[in-house]
Amino acid sequence: MTVNVRRTVRSLSPVLEPVGVILKYASLLVASAVALLPLVTVFLAGFKTKQEFATTAPLDVPQDWFNVENYVTAFTQGRLLQGFVNTSIILVVSLVGTILIGSMAAYAIDRFDFRGKGLVLGAFLVATLVPGVTTQVATFQVVNGLGLFNTRAAAIVLFMGTDIISIYIFWQFLQSIPKSLDEAAMLDGANRFTIYARIIFPLLKPAIATVVIIKGIGIYNEYYIPYLYMPKQDLGVVSTALFRFQGPFGAQWEVICAGAMLVILPTLFAFLFLQRFIYSGLTQGATK
Amino acid sequence: MAAAVATTPTTTPTAAPGRARSHRGWRATPWLFLLVPLGLLVLFTYVPVANMVWYSFTDWDGLGEMEPVGLANYVRVFTDETYVQVFLVSLYYLVGAAVQLVLALYFATLLSFRTRFRNLFKGLIFFPYLINGVAISLVFLYFLRPGGTLDAVLVLFGVSEPAQWLGDPGIVNVSLAATSVWRYMGLNFVLFLGAIQSIPSELYEAADIDGATSWDTFRFIIAPGIRRVVGLSAILAISGSLSAFEIPFIMLDGANGSTTFVIQTVHTAFEFHKVGLASAMAVVLLLIVLAVTWVQRALFPDEKVDLA
Numbered sequence: 026m027t028v029n030v031r032r033t034v035r036s037l038s039p040v041l042e043p044v045g046v047i048l049k050y051a052s053l054l055v056a057s058a059v060a061l062l063p064l065v066t067v068f069l070a071g072f073k074t075k076q077e078f079a080t081t082a083p084l085d086v087p088q089d090w091f092n093v094e095n096y097v098t099a100f101t102q103g104r105l106l107q108g109f110v111n112t113s114i115i116l117v118v119s120l121v122g123t124i125l126i127g128s129m130a131a132y133a134i135d136r137f138d139f140r141g142k143g144l145v146l147g148a149f150l151v152a153t154l155v156p157g158v159t160t161q162v163a164t165f166q167v168v169n170g171l172g173l174f175n176t177r178a179a180a181i182v183l184f185m186g187t188d189i190i191s192i193y194i195f196w197q198f199l200q201s202i203p204k205s206l207d208e209a210a211m212l213d214g215a216n217r218f219t220i221y222a223r224i225i226f227p228l229l230k231p232a233i234a235t236v237v238i239i240k241g242i243g244i245y246n247e248y249y250i251p252y253l254y255m256p257k258q259d260l261g262v263v264s265t266a267l268f269r270f271q272g273p274f275g276a277q278w279e280v281i282c283a284g285a286m287l288v289i290l291p292t293l294f295a296f297l298f299l300q301r302f303i304y305s306g307l308t309q310g311a312t313k
Numbered sequence: 314m315a316a317a318v319a320t321t322p323t324t325t326p327t328a329a330p331g332r333a334r335s336h337r338g339w340r341a342t343p344w345l346f347l348l349v350p351l352g353l354l355v356l357f358t359y360v361p362v363a364n365m366v367w368y369s370f371t372d373w374d375g376l377g378e379m380e381p382v383g384l385a386n387y388v389r390v391f392t393d394e395t396y397v398q399v400f401l402v403s404l405y406y407l408v409g410a411a412v413q414l415v416l417a418l419y420f421a422t423l424l425s426f427r428t429r430f431r432n433l434f435k436g437l438i439f440f441p442y443l444i445n446g447v448a449i450s451l452v453f454l455y456f457l458r459p460g461g462t463l464d465a466v467l468v469l470f471g472v473s474e475p476a477q478w479l480g481d482p483g484i485v486n487v488s489l490a491a492t493s494v495w496r497y498m499g500l501n502f503v504l505f506l507g508a509i510q511s512i513p514s515e516l517y518e519a520a521d522i523d524g525a526t527s528w529d530t531f532r533f534i535i536a537p538g539i540r541r542v543v544g545l546s547a548i549l550a551i552s553g554s555l556s557a558f559e560i561p562f563i564m565l566d567g568a569n570g571s572t573t574f575v576i577q578t579v580h581t582a583f584e585f586h587k588v589g590l591a592s593a594m595a596v597v598l599l600l601i602v603l604a605v606t607w608v609q610r611a612l613f614p615d616e617k618v619d620l621a
Contacts, residue, residue, distance in 0.1 A: 045527070049423055056420060057437045059495070066462040067452050083455075083462040126350045133346035145347060152358045154606050156556050158575050159595040162582045163365035164357060166375070186353030217342050246445045248559060253583075264447045268563060271451075278455060285448040285455075292443050300436065303443070307500065308507045 064289070071095050071283035078279040095283035103274065103284050107259065108266030115177055115251075115262065116244050119184035123191050123240055124233055131195035132221050136207060153189045161253060168254055179254035180262070184244055191236040194309060198232035199225070238299065238306040245292070263288055362599070368592035375588040386593035396594070399577045402486055406554030406573070409490030414550060416494070417501035418543065422531055425509040435506070442499035450563035453492045454479070482570040489561050489571055496560070497553070501546050508539040541613055548609035552602045574598060 070078060072087035074094070100106045134146060164183070173179040202225065210220050248264040255262070261269065267288050274280045296303060369386055371379040390396045420438055424431055441449070456462045457478040464475045478488045516534050525533070558575040561567060567576040574594065582591030 049428070053420075053423065053428070053434050057434060060437045060441055062466070063452050063456040063462060063495070066465075067455055070455065083460075083465045126353065129346045130350035133343040137343035137346075139340070139343045142343075145351065148351070148354060148359070152354060154603055155358060155362060155599060156552065156602055158556055158558055159578065159598045159602075160358070160361045160365060162578065162588060162591045162595050163361035163368060165582075166364060167356065167361055182353065183357060186357040189354075192350065217346075221346070242443060246443075248446050248563065264445055267445070267447045267451065281451055282455060285451045288445050288448040292445065293440070296436070296440060296443055304439075304503055304507070308504060 067282045067285055070279050071286045073279050075277065075279060095280045096287060098280050099270070099284035099287055103270055103280065104258070104261055104266045105263070105284055105287055108261045108263040111177065111260060112245060112262040112264075115180050115184070116241060118177075119181050119244055120237055120240060122181065122185040123188050124236060126185055127188070127191035127236060128195045128226060128229055128233075129221070130192045131199050132225055134192075135196055135199040136204070136217075136225075149189050149192060152187075157187060158249060161249070165253065173254070175255055175257045175260065177255065177260060180247075180250050183250050183254070184240075184247075188240065191240060194235050194239075195229060195232050197309075198229060202228055234302060235306040235309055238302055239309075242292075242295075242303075365592045365595055365599075368589050369596045371589045372587075373589045374586040375582070376586075379589075382589065386590045387597070389590060390593050390597055396577065399572050399574045402571065402573050403555050403557065405486040405490040406493060406557040407551065409494045410547075410550035410554045413494045413498045414501055414543070414547060417498050417505055417546075421502050421505035421509055422535060424506055425535070426527070435503075439499035439503050441496055442503075444496070446496075446559040447563055449492070449496050450560055453488075453495075453560075454564055457488055457492075479565065480569065485565070485569045485571045489564065492560050492564075493554075493557065497550075501550075504542055504546060505539055508542040509535055512538040544609065544613045548605055551605050555601060555605075556598060 066083045069085070069087055070083065072090055072092050072095070073081065074089075074092060077088060130149075134142065168174055168179050168183070173182065206224055206228075207220050210224055215223070245263065247262075248268065251260070251262045251265045252268065255265070258269075267284050270281050270284050274284075368379075370381060370383060372382045372385075373379045420434075424435055428434065444452075459475075459477065459480070463478065467475050476484050479485055512534060517530065520530050520534055556575050557573045558579075561571045561573055562576050562579070565571050567573070567580065572580075575598070578591050578594040578598070581587050581594065
């Protein structure tokens with residue numbers, strides 16, 4: 026039965042193959058259009074004047090492609106500039122902290138045998154299963170109790186302290202660094218801290234790159250933590266500053282569109298330049 | 314303590330007597346490396362989880378006195394209609410997740426064969442995943458608003474009276490779930506594509522010689538090769554749809570019947586100041602996610618080791 030079907034299919038292949046090719050490219054084009062259309066129309070709207078926006082349809086191109094007025098408004102009045110500054114500060118400090126913390130934890134787990142190691146590993150493992158959003162109800166009390174509410178430090182400690190994925194990435198990578206390197210250094214009299222700082226850490230560069238990419242994208246896009254812990258207007262990050270566009274610019278879609286575009290563009294450039302690393306980094310990070 | 318100090322490896326190369334034991338190092342050394350990571354882990358994961366369980370048995374507004382109420386909060390989560398209803402909203406996202414996985418699998422398979430402009434298509438399908446959630450929410454508010462992009466496109470196809478994509482409570486969750494699919498499909502797609510491309514090419518060549526059709530290739534080579542990553546993605550998609558939050562929260566703040574379980578939890582805790590009740594909801598969600606993960610581990614053992 027199947028043999029017959031297969032034979033029929035095969036005999037039809039001169040007809041089926043071109044049809045298959047057409048269907049394949051048709052579906053790819055549709056997918057590309059679906060991915061692009063929402064973004065392109067927002068891009069177009071960002072260049073329209075208020076009046077032009079009211080009188081033209083979303084698919085119409087703007088009259089003046091160099092009308093950057095909405096972008097200026099978004100940057101200054103919309104406090105996006107401030108958002109970029111705050112995001113950058115939080116990003117840099119959290120990344121440095123995450124790299125140090127993650128690599129130290131991974132070093133301890135991979136290079137030492139000690140009592141309670143199983144327990145430590147288990148503690149990190151189980152923590153990956155706890156979805157962050159749900160525990161904020163109680164995390165809020167801890168952050169508040171530490172006096173960190175409405176400071177940048179709130180976001181920084183949470184980004185550093187709840188990131189288990191980077192420990193895994195470092196741990197994975199450490200396993201591929203031969204232990205004989207440590208032993209040779211030890212014979213030369215180096216202590217464990219020297220080994221970590223002088224030998225292991227420099228070798229972790231590729232893993233650091235992966236962590237920077239995954240974590241960097243995550244922090245740039247994070248909305249809920251800054252929204253919850255840093256409601257003060259001056260502490261707006263990219264996400265929360267853009268979120269606040271909805272109020273004052275409620276009826277000014279052209280400004281909202283320009284703001285959204287300003288937030289998307291850095292991601293686009295990062296993607297274009299770091300494509301290969303982003304694909305491989307996310308594959309490593311998402312599957313833990 | 315004195316013994317420990319004696320065996321500390323020193324930086325002077327002449328510490329010959331201590332050398333034999335120095336391989337094991339000072340017993341406290343690993344703990345020095347773990348001090349900060351473990352401290353943060355306990356402070357920001359385990360303390361909150363423990364507190365949350367404790368709060369869930371109390372009636373507490375977050376500031377005043379805590380009053381123990383036993384299981385009352387849990388009873389309310391499972392019986393009060395407002396709280397039961399939000400579970401149903403998750404179903405839209407579950408269906409969305411299924412669609413998302415099928416689409417991702419379809420496009421990953423397509424692009425695993427020789428394709429013109431492959432990198433361009435791959436980039437276009439994947440890029441939405443990288444975009445900031447607030448930006449996506451605003452982009453789709455603009456896309457779905459009356460007279461927005463979607464309506465303008467539908468006019469081209471002769472639809473002059475489109476639906477209220479976000480205003481109609483009967484449609485709103487479909488629109489939001491579709492937005493989630495738009496956002497997250499790219500990640501599944503790239504993971505699947507990576508898994509397919511890591512299948513050794515000899516298998517395809519052998520299949521080709523044996524006269525396999527594309528469908529045969531998919532069924533007997535690709536499908537078994539990516540079973541694990543698809544399983545993992547399915548589990549992640551299920552927990553993801555149960556904890557759907559950002560898009561419906563930013564776009565509509567849960568209006569028009571788009572409140573999900575997490576939005577309800579957040580409102581309960583931070584707007585109605587019922588921390589006890591909200592904690593009970595969070596505990597319920599946590600238990601569901603743990604159960605789903607446990608099922609995954611049971612179905613796909615040693616996933617961790619292989620994919621890591």
